[in-house]
Amino acid sequence: MPDDLKPAERQLLRELERIRRTPVRIALVGRTGAGKSSTVNRLIGAEVAEVGNFEPVTPTVEHYTGTIDGFSYEVYDTPGLCDDLPNRGNDGRYIELMQSRITPPDLWLYVARLPDNRFEPSSLLKFTPFWHAS
Numbered sequence: 001m002p003d004d005l006k007p008a009e010r011q012l013l014r015e016l017e018r019i020r021r022t023p024v025r026i027a028l029v030g031r032t033g034a035g036k037s038s039t040v041n042r043l044i045g046a047e048v049a050e051v052g053n054f055e056p057v058t059p060t061v062e063h064y065t066g067t068i069d070g071f072s073y074e075v076y077d078t079p080g081l082c083d084d085l086p087n088r089g090n091d092g093r094y095i096e097l098m099q100s101r102i103t104p105p106d107l108w109l110y111v112a113r114l115p116d117n118r119f120e121p122s123s124l125l126k127f128t129p130f131w132h133a134s
C-alpha cells in the first residue's frame with residue numbers, strides 16, 4: 001500500500017482487499033433433473049459436475065471454485081429434491097446435508113425446467129426453509 005494515502009483511503013483499500021479475498025458463494029437447489037449440475041458446469045466453465053439423463057445423479061453436496069479477474073467464487077451443487085426413489089426417500093436427509101455442508105451463501109439459485117413455471121405446493125414446502133434461513 002502506498003505511504004502517502006489518507007486514513008480513509010487506506011481503510012477503503014483494506015475493505016476492497018477483504019472483499020477481493022472473500023469468495024462469493026452461490027448454491028444451486030432444485031428438483032432432480034432440473035439442470036443444477038449443468039448450470040454448475042457453465043458457472044465454473046468446465047465439466048466438473050456429473051450430468052445425467054435419466055436417473056438422479058448428484059447424491060451429495062459438492063462445491064467447486066472459480067476465479068474471474070482475481071475474484072474467486074464458490075458454486076455448490078446439491079442433490080435434487082423430490083426424486084421419488086422409494087428406496088431412498090431422500091429429501092429429509094438431503095436437506096440436512098445441505099444445511100450442514102453449505103455455509104449460508106450470498107445467493108441461492110433455484111434451478112427449474114422451463115415448463116415448470118409454477119411452484120408446486122410440495123416444492124414450496126421443501127425449498128422455502130432455505131431462503132428463510134439466509
Ligand SMILES: Nc1nc2c(ncn2[C@@H]2O[C@H](COP(=O)(O)OP(=O)(O)OP(=O)(O)O)[C@@H](O)[C@H]2O)c(=O)[nH]1
Nearest residue numbers: 032033034035036037038051052053056057058080
Ligand atoms: N434442454 C435442456 N436440457 C438441459 C438443460 N440443462 C440441463 N439439461 C439436461 O437435463 C438433464 C439433467 O441435467 P443435470 O444437470 O444432471 O440435472 P441435475 O439437476 O443436476 O440432476 P440431479 O443431480 O439428478 O438432481 C441432462 O440430460 C441435461 O443435459 C437446459 O438448459 N436445456
Ligand SMILES: [Mg+2]
Nearest residue numbers: 036037057058
Ligand atoms: Mg446433479
